[in-house]
Amino acid sequence: MSSRGKTVIMACIAALPWFASPHSSLAEEDMLRVYMDHARVLKLDRAVSKVIVGNAKVADATVADSKTIVLTGRSFGTTNIVLLDVDGNAILDQTILVSIDEGNTVRVYRQTDRSVLSCSPTCEQHTQESATAAGTGG
DSSP: OHHHHHHHHHHHHHHHHGGHHHHHHHHHHHSSEEEBBBBBEESSSSOOOOEESOOOEEEEEEETTTEEEEEOSSSSEEEEEEEOTTTOEEEOOOOEEEEHHHGGGGEEEEEEEEEEEESSSSSEEEEEOOOOOTOOOO
């Protein structure tokens, strides 16, 4: 391949982030992100009367006081949370994304199998799946 061809390929690779769908990045910004087995505190400007979590297997919400909710990531995935005031009006209706802390993970690939290890301070296996089932195509 010519050096011009290599330059064009490198320029295309460098530009890929600019061509990502704007809707996907906006959708991620609108999500509450929580790491699995971690908690996140939500401070509210008014009192909560009712807390509804779409899938309690993915995330859990605990009322610390009338204006403080603690979200805990239970398992990988997305769900939603709805917070209602005493009049039944929505204070918050938002998607929750539960993921692992990418900074402390190692991925091990063996042909079509993938393992994800959480290494903080020692490595423990989080998930193991077939790469084809995970959508990576091998």
